[in-house]
Amino acid sequence: MDEGYTTTDGRKIGGVVMEMKNITLRFGGVVAIKDISFDIREGEIRAIIGPNGAGKSSMLNVMSGFYVPQEGEVWFHGKPRPQMKPYQVAQQGIARTFQNIALFEGMSVLDNVMTGRLTQMKSGLFAQAIWKGKAEAEETENREFAEKIIDFLEIQAIRKTPVARLPYGLKKRVELARALAAEPKLLLLDEPMAGMNVEEKEDMSRFILDVNDEFGTTIALIEHDMGVVMDLSDRVVVMDYGQKIGDGTPDDIRNNQAVIDAYLGVSHD
Amino acid sequence: MFYREAGDFSTTYPEDSQTFPIKFDRYRYYVVLAFAFLVVPFIINDYWANAILLPFLIYAIAAIGLNILTGYCGQVSLGTGGFMAVGAYSCYKFMTAFPDLSMFINVLLAGVVTAAVGVLFGLPSLRIKGFYLAVATLAAQFFLVWLFNRVPWFYNYSASGQINAPERTVLGVAVTGPNTSAWAAYLFCLVFCVASAIVARNLTRGSIGRKWMAIRDMDIAAEIIGVNPMKAKLTAFAISSFFVGISGALFFALYLGAVEVGEAFSIQKSFLILFMVIIGGLGSIFGSFAGAAFLVVLPVAMKIVGADMLGMPTDIVAHLQLVVVGALIIVFLILEPHGIAQLWRLAKEKLRLWPFPH
Numbered sequence: 001m002d003e004g005y006t007t008t009d010g011r012k013i014g015g016v017v018m019e020m021k022n023i024t025l026r027f028g029g030v031v032a033i034k035d036i037s038f039d040i041r042e043g044e045i046r047a048i049i050g051p052n053g054a055g056k057s058s059m060l061n062v063m064s065g066f067y068v069p070q071e072g073e074v075w076f077h078g079k080p081r082p083q084m085k086p087y088q089v090a091q092q093g094i095a096r097t098f099q100n101i102a103l104f105e106g107m108s109v110l111d112n113v114m115t116g117r118l119t120q121m122k123s124g125l126f127a128q129a130i131w132k133g134k135a136e137a138e139e140t141e142n143r144e145f146a147e148k149i150i151d152f153l154e155i156q157a158i159r160k161t162p163v164a165r166l167p168y169g170l171k172k173r174v175e176l177a178r179a180l181a182a183e184p185k186l187l188l189l190d191e192p193m194a195g196m197n198v199e200e201k202e203d204m205s206r207f208i209l210d211v212n213d214e215f216g217t218t219i220a221l222i223e224h225d226m227g228v229v230m231d232l233s234d235r236v237v238v239m240d241y242g243q244k245i246g247d248g249t250p251d252d253i254r255n256n257q258a259v260i261d262a263y264l265g266v267s268h269d
Numbered sequence: 270m271f272y273r274e275a276g277d278f279s280t281t282y283p284e285d286s287q288t289f290p291i292k293f294d295r296y297r298y299y300v301v302l303a304f305a306f307l308v309v310p311f312i313i314n315d316y317w318a319n320a321i322l323l324p325f326l327i328y329a330i331a332a333i334g335l336n337i338l339t340g341y342c343g344q345v346s347l348g349t350g351g352f353m354a355v356g357a358y359s360c361y362k363f364m365t366a367f368p369d370l371s372m373f374i375n376v377l378l379a380g381v382v383t384a385a386v387g388v389l390f391g392l393p394s395l396r397i398k399g400f401y402l403a404v405a406t407l408a409a410q411f412f413l414v415w416l417f418n419r420v421p422w423f424y425n426y427s428a429s430g431q432i433n434a435p436e437r438t439v440l441g442v443a444v445t446g447p448n449t450s451a452w453a454a455y456l457f458c459l460v461f462c463v464a465s466a467i468v469a470r471n472l473t474r475g476s477i478g479r480k481w482m483a484i485r486d487m488d489i490a491a492e493i494i495g496v497n498p499m500k501a502k503l504t505a506f507a508i509s510s511f512f513v514g515i516s517g518a519l520f521f522a523l524y525l526g527a528v529e530v531g532e533a534f535s536i537q538k539s540f541l542i543l544f545m546v547i548i549g550g551l552g553s554i555f556g557s558f559a560g561a562a563f564l565v566v567l568p569v570a571m572k573i574v575g576a577d578m579l580g581m582p583t584d585i586v587a588h589l590q591l592v593v594v595g596a597l598i599i600v601f602l603i604l605e606p607h608g609i610a611q612l613w614r615l616a617k618e619k620l621r622l623w624p625f626p627h
Contacts, residue, residue, distance in 0.1 A: 064493060090495030102490035104483050106552065114476075115483050119495035121476035125504070131471040136283060139475060143282040182494060 004041060007234050008249075014042030016078070017186055017218050018063065023072035025058055025242075032058040033069070034242040040186065045212055046220045047229045049253075050239035051262060056222045057099060059239065060188050063220065064096045065089035091119050095184035097175045099191045099222075105164040109174050112163055113149060116181025117142040146181050152214075153177045153207060169200040173207070180211060187211070189221040193228060201225065205232055230254065238262070288470055305459055310452040318451035319524070325565045326458040327519045332545040332557035333469045334512030339543070340551035341473055342505035343485030344394050348406035350538035351413035352510050354530050355383045356517025358423050361432045364445075364522070365425055372437040372444050372522070376461065379518035380511040386413075387510020394502050398488075410539055417530040431529050434522040445522045454523045461519060465512050470554050472508065481505050482552070513542075544594065548601050550610025559609040567594070 004013045018040045025033040033055045040046045048056045061067040063074065065086045073080045076092065095116070104112050121142055127135040150159055153173050158166060163174060172192060179187055192208065193201045205228055211217050223229045229236060230250040238246035238253060240262040246253050253259055279285035289295040313322065331349060338344050360379035363370065390409040394402050417423050424432050436446025443449045444457045472478055480501040483491035492498055521528045528534075541564065549560020568590050575586035605611055 066493070085497075086492045087495050087497045090493060096493060098490065102487050102493075104486035104490070106486050107479070107482050111479055111482070115479050115491075115494055115496075118476055118480060118483075123476070125472075125477065125508075128475040128477055129468045129471055131475070135471075135475055139286060140282045143286065147282075178494065 013044045019075040021073045023069045025069045036244045044234040047233035047236045054239040055242040093185035095179035095182040096188035101171045103163045110159040113146045113177045113181045116178040187219045323524045326462040328561040330465045331516035332561045334509045336557045338509035342481040345403040346406040347539045348409035349542040350534040351410040352513040353517030354534035355386045356514030357521030360518035376518045380515040383514020384507040384511040387506045391506030433527045550608030553610035556610030
């Protein structure tokens with residue numbers, strides 16, 4: 001099961017990083033996710049698509065530990081993940097971005113990116129209070145890494161700008177930078193291109209591909225723009241009304257009758 | 270023109286992340302420090318010490334403490350007066366229980382005790398925020414004042430219910446009690462004030478400070494990137510209360526000398542410190558100083574102008590103070606929620622380009 005595969009553009013995809021096993025999530029009487037299973041393999045870009053209200057964001061929230069499913073298990077690196085708080089999930093190497101930007105508006109871009117390094121910064125209270133030795137060395141070391149990410153996403157010019165002053169497209173990029181600064185093993189992107197114009201979408205797509213290529217980061221993303229999804233992703237999960245209706249390569253999905261029905265609608269007569 | 274940063278380059282990250290990256294600022298800071306330590310002690314007199322300098326330094330420490338909690342971590346607190354009382358009473362207990370201990374240690378221990386109490390009363394913040402948390406801390410304020418009033422052990426069973434600071438020394442110089450000279454008390458407070466400011470600045474620019482600010486700006490996102498909200502909030506309460514406790518100890522032992530808890534550390538004190546933080550600037554160490562200076566100097570200035578120069582009755586001047594402070598709070602909240610610190614920042618940006626703004 002753990003041999004992986006090779007993509008059409010010749011990238012090697014490794015073993016399973018995260019596996020969702022029969023996940024069911026209910027909010028009272030509403031079933032948001034119903035018995036869904038799929039896996040995410042190392043180094044791949046995995047898309048989750050579906051019409052509005054299909055349960056995609058809920059799925060991402062289950063993956064990032066924000067929601068606890070009533071049934072089913074999340075397996076991470078070959079082990080069932082015990083129930084844990086979102087910050088513990090983050091410490092395990094899962095980073096995410098949000099559908100509506102969740103940046104720290106009162107802080108500069110650099111500070112926002114540095115918050116992504118928090119899980120790596122371990123110096124104690126007293127070291128930091130006098131700002132000598134470990135605290136200072138650690139700050140510099142992590143700053144170097146943060147600057148690498150800032151460089152990579154081409155946001156050097158705004159590094160000292162308060163986030164509240166930035167336009168929407170740049171905020172999305174800063175949020176990606178913050179997630180990347182955590183050196184995630186698995187990166188979850190919730191609609192990274194929502195509300196962007198064509199050029200911004202192209203930029204963002206390029207960054208996502210570059211991230212996957214250069215850092216080898218495994219990425220799971222939710223997106224509505226079909227063109228983007230089909231171009232970017234290696235495998236796609238399709239959800240509708242909380243159920244999985246398709247899973248496979250973009251080409252499989254394009255020809256899947258259930259998926260076409262869900263998107264275009266069928267007459268129930 | 271007045272304010273230049275051209276030609277001021279940082280070539281390393283530590284240089285870039287220091288407190289005053291611009292040379293001009295840095296030298297001004299050294300000059301102010303040198304003046305405060307080397308010049309002021311020789312020209313200080315009792316009036317200046319008691320009317321302005323001591324309250325300024327002590328309130329500045331309290332404002333730094335509250336600013337860490339409210340300005341940096343976003344947890345509103347109305348219990349500052351109560352925590353200052355904890356600092357004062359624990360300092361008093363240490364002073365009387367261990368007469369040989371240096372006053373330095375006494376004040377630090379008072380801070381530690383207050384930090385522990387602060388963590389205890391910070392526990393509700395894990396569940397509630399905003400107004401509701403403010404009300405919960407209000408409970409701390411009233412409970413603590415009640416406690417120090419009603420349990421005689423805290424005031425060593427004195428008949429008056431007051432606590433009086435006995436004479437204690439640092440390196441052989443009296444800093445508390447009736448024989449204290451103005452310069453000794455001033456220097457003692459100054460050392461604590463400068464140390465508090467440096468420590469607060471260091472904490473807020475490092476990873477702990479980023480955790481606090483992340484919690485303040487968006488707690489859900491903070492948790493998602495790996496901040497343990499419980500730990501972050503409780504450290505904020507601890508550090509904040511530590512500073513507030515130190516300021517309470519100094520307020521009692523050096524400034525007032527004798528304290529009746531209901532008067533010295535009432536809810537008014539909590540509001541006073543909160544106003545200092547709001548007027549000075551939330552989330553800014555400099556703002557804590559600016560706010561403290563403003564609210565300490567304002568009554569004195571109004572008294573000099575109103576009563577001494579214009580000949581107004583003193584009770585009218587006293588009431589006028591309340592009116593002016595209240596109006597200022599409203600003005601600041603509406604026009605400049607980030608306080609004097611933000612005005613200062615804007616002024617610097619303007620000065621940088623002066624006289625050619627484009």
